Amino acid sequence: MRDDFEQAIAEPVRLAALESLDILDTPREAAFDRISELIKLIFDVEIGIVSMIDAHRQWYKSVIGLPNNEVSLDGTFCRYTLQLAQPVIVPDATLDPRFADNPHVTGEPHIRFYAGAPIMTATGQVIGTICAIDKRLRPFGERETAILGHLAAIVMRELELRQEASTDLLTGAGSRRAFKEEAGKFLALATRHRTPLSCIALDVDHFKRVNDTYGHAAGDQVLAGIAQAMRSELRQSDFVGRMGGEEFAVLLPQTELATAAQVAEKLRHVVKGLRFTGSNPPIQVSASFGVAALSPGDDIVSLLNRADQALYEAKRTGRDRVCRAGTPGATEKINPRRVLKAGQIVFDHGRAAFDCTIRALWDNGAEITLSLPTAIPDSFELVVKATAERHHCVLTSRSAGAIEAAFAT
Template identity: 70%
Template sequence: MRLEPEAFDKVSADEQRLAALHQLDILDTPPELGFDRIADLIRLIFGVEIGIVSMIDGHRQWYKSVFGLGTSEASLNSTFCRYTLTLGHQVIVPDATKDPRFYDNPHVVDGPRIRFYAGAPITTHDGLVIGTVCAIDTTMREFGERETAILMHLAALVMRELELRQEAATDVLTGASSRRAFKEEVKKHLSLANRHALPLSCIAFDIDHFKRVNDTYGHAAGDKVLSGAVNALKTGLRQSDCIGRVGGEEFSILLPQTELATAVNVAEKLRHLVKDLRFPGSNPPIAVTASFGVAALGPSDDIETFLNRADQALYQAKRSGRDRVCSAAAANEPEKKNRRRVLKAGQIIFNGGRSTYDCTVRSLWENGAEIAISLPAILPEQFELLLKGSAEKYACTLTSRTDSSIEAVFS
């Protein structure tokens, strides 16, 4: 993957790296088999307890795939991989308790009590490190040139998987649009809807308990379920509608010129189509259900906000018992003028400058920002936001918070 030339104008090396990561549209996406296989291969090839494929944004190491750990991310300040990121090449630690960089690291002193670490950078063609692959164990071990070369090859395979993911317009298995192609279609219709005051709706759905299908009947059966479900849903959609595969078993459907109430009716029809499917090859035949979330375009929605509201409605459907349709509440938030998606390293400052927390700024608008942070609950109502690349600083008032992010207006 190559950044557009203008992306390099007057930006720091870290901003260039984050811009490359932003273009890949990989952060916080659901698990995908290609990356899971690489993480599992790390464990199998090297005989270690933990295999990780990770991406690194402004404040955290996020695991696209992880085997052997129960967490999905870690603060960048505490990770071994920040050295791999900074140095831009592999880092091998045979025994962390004897390494002056790591002997007092919380992951060494406490759980999971890491002793061995080998990390290789995931690097773009422009030389920008956007993540790492890691082999980790609680027992010290040696790691020679051969093992290091294999780990570097696995990192290159991850980068190639990311590139193929970007290049593909169609998901080979299901025939749905790829994640990138679907978002391009949403972007086009969102612009038309705003220009001509047209309604626009989105349906997010996934197959309920899909992991159970894979575990019980095998991945080949799971593939048949996904492709069969998409083919069935296409019979219930118009030619102008667009269905995209945005994650493993997660899909989105764009409904141009469609009001929310109509979109809910469409989702109910699709839910019954999935529920009526039967897949031979077992006794009894495999049957599945799906959960659906529906959202209509709001007056200040950008593409990410629009799709996220459909996702939130989907999660509500799953929390409510699955095999149902939930719709998102109408968007009534204040207009966010000139909102733009970014990925910038930041720092939140409060308590008279005595307390600081690293963060990642996800979007900016004329008088506010959306910020990803590991511990949103600890933040006060008033704080300062520093953008590290440009040294811009804003006095902020917190307006909303979720489990992993906040929004704030500039005072």
């Protein structure tokens, strides 16, 4: 196993490789759920997982057999797979000194068997793992280990293909990567010429019910139909992207926030008016919308994040509605830059601490992801683990999985 010093040196490179894939915190998708299903079927286990590992957590892109979507990295079996950069097989966790007292072994889900393989880039960076887990002892030899490794390679290839694609094949919308590339160009023009720019984030309400009730083919029909209907209602200069799963984003150049909200309301009615044949009665869905306008200091990620925060509010307050993002703090973000660093939030005079991942830094603030954003008070201290620098912070915004904070002066 690599020592702590070697890991500290390699970690920024690994995190940069993960960040470049733009996969963290995206919705569940059938392509990865199929891998989890194959893990269960091939190895006859109860739990199949496709996960990504950032600075503080193991986040599940797909999980079948467990209720949660992420766990702290400190308590996972997969941190050993990450550290070793090779498959790890645990025939009986109760007899393995690394895991015998692990709360996932001594308590729910009472893990006995674990097999994990690293998801590795062409340059050898481990960005995640796939796992086969069971409450029973399972036979697992060289053949099974090789199969698990091939499944991990399939996941990596799927991620690479998504990076290369500019169009989402199912819906005809721009891919997530293409959307961000196009948005970056529009944002640069809007900043240079001081023209307005707005973004709409939308998510199909209760989409899992469609797949569960009518099947994935019907779900695909719904997504393709929504994308086509939106394109027919928008201007040629507007850009529609599929951000993953049932989530889309729309970029509106030369558009103020109030006008963008009107466009979102029109799209909401369009989506609700669609009828998809093949069932009796025809399938009908709704969608929730969040709208944000470009503000000083925004890059495309922060603009999308504010639209996502408004989308979260729309879903939290009843769905099938449009919410506008609040005006960001009066303090402009100075020298914003994307990062992916391990951090820790400390408050209550040092008695409470939460591990976190710092997703962006600017000279006067930060964007932070963590498992329990609702637990963070209005003021706290942020520690950047790699450099040990500390910042006194004031909370400026909060969403389902992230917060933004300004550095107190």
